[in-house]
Amino acid sequence: MEALHQNIENFANLSHPQYQLVAVLLMIGYGAHFAFSVFFLAASTQIAPRYRLVPWLSAVIMLAAGLSLLREYIAWSDSFTWVGTQWMPAADTVFSNAYRYANWTITIPLLLAQLLIALNLPQRTIHKRFAALVVAAIAMIWTGLIGQFFEHSNVGTMLLWGFISTIPFVYLVWGVWKSLRESRAHTPPQLHGWLHNLFFYFLFFWGLYALAYMVPAVGTDGDAIVVRQFMYTVADIFSKLVYGVILSRFVLRRSALEGYDGAVKALASWAGLTGSASGEPLDETPSSPQAKEL
Template sequence: MIAGNVAEHLGNIENIVSLTPGQYTTGSLILMVSYGAHFAFILYFLTMSFSLAPRYRIVAILSAVVMASAGLSLLREATLWQDSYAFLDGMYRPLAEGETFTNAFRYGNWTITVPLLLTQLPIAFALSRPDLHRRAIRMAIPALLMIWTGLYGQFGEIGNWTQLNVWGVISTVFFVWLIVEVRGTITAGIANSPPQLVAWPKNIWWYFLATWGLYPIAYALPQLGFTGDVVVTRQLLYSIADISSKLIYGVILSRYVLRRSALEGYAPAAEALETSPLGAKVASVRGD
């Protein structure tokens, strides 16, 4: 086990594990695809917002903000990855020129983006303004507590398993609280959705559980061993979770409110759907 003061400085296992050229390149590609995908979809969500009814437009705009914030954070992670390794004796060695790698920037980004992601739900479901505010706050509180306790716990991942696991359990308690609040919001969304779209919030619930459930797996992964495969696999899990819970989630919500806008008679939304098979269905429901 690494001494406490050294462990506190090194923080994450990336700073004590050497990587093969293949592992290093794979990690670089994972981070590049991650920030590139988020940056690319900024324009998608901004463009999508013009097809949405005014009351739903903020859903796509918030997704664009999330894309920008996550992209910048992941670009910072990719830069650190590049700067903290040096090629020596056939391996990529950590702590190049004293530069350390940290996953803490991910937690900082989640502090910004997760409350925005959660607030999108009651807006998309057209809940009343008082209910929207109440549910957004009730989801944001456990979400932030989950992130901050996880941030503290992850600094124990290079050998202080007590810190890693105790704070991981505490973070999980807040995650369960968050799940309860999200379930309540989605239940309200099911009740407030047009009959043709009821399946969407139901599916979002299962999608939420599947994608957010990847984060605790990645958090606990260092306990499997200080190896290059663990380092790369964790970056892969974090990136899959980020893309799924931010980018793809944003696309799903945007498509939901696009259909909702069309059903409520908003012409640009109906026109946007005309090129898809579902456009005809929406038009028939509206009687066009």
């Protein structure tokens, strides 16, 4: 790859702590994602069949993200050489953040599908909304991919493509907000608070990627590299892994409120209560302690 289009990581000499911090961040990223793929498969057994695709998709997302971050870790390890008292970019290898964009191309459509399934919107709405959101997501990702090739040589061009990428991102945020709002009519009142919190969670951690993208406009030294990789790792873990846990817990509670016995027993067990042996859902009146736990 021409030096003109390389990421800033290929032009900075790093201290040993800086190099190791990035290596540890990448290792935490792929290790956590691989580990939680097992968690999501196990969690799916307690959820009503109509919602099990939510944790199943999380397991797929964990594997896809884990493989991508493992590739990033290997590239990082191969792209620097210890010379004297610092780590210097290797002459015959190039580090690239482009693998992250390939990862997002796979995982973001799946994250959107998870959300729409968990919200239990009408099938027709799900199909139309999913298609529109995926088109916006791909446009956002690939315009950002083009921009990141100019982060070292021409920050202005990088920012221009970042601005272009923001347009589909705004549409994506609007589409998620609209889906969450429409889902209130199909969601038990006990879960309405989750819908409100999900939107701001989504907005914050997906927005963190945009801030990480902007880092080269502020700095290109070793500290900037560590900060950007830290932001990427935090965004990856919270927008995929923790997001998957939240959605799995959401559909578990939804399953219980809709009377699915496995979910009722799971929630009762975690709360230290006794589930209904007959399969009847726990009392869901406002005065019921069981309902409050749900």
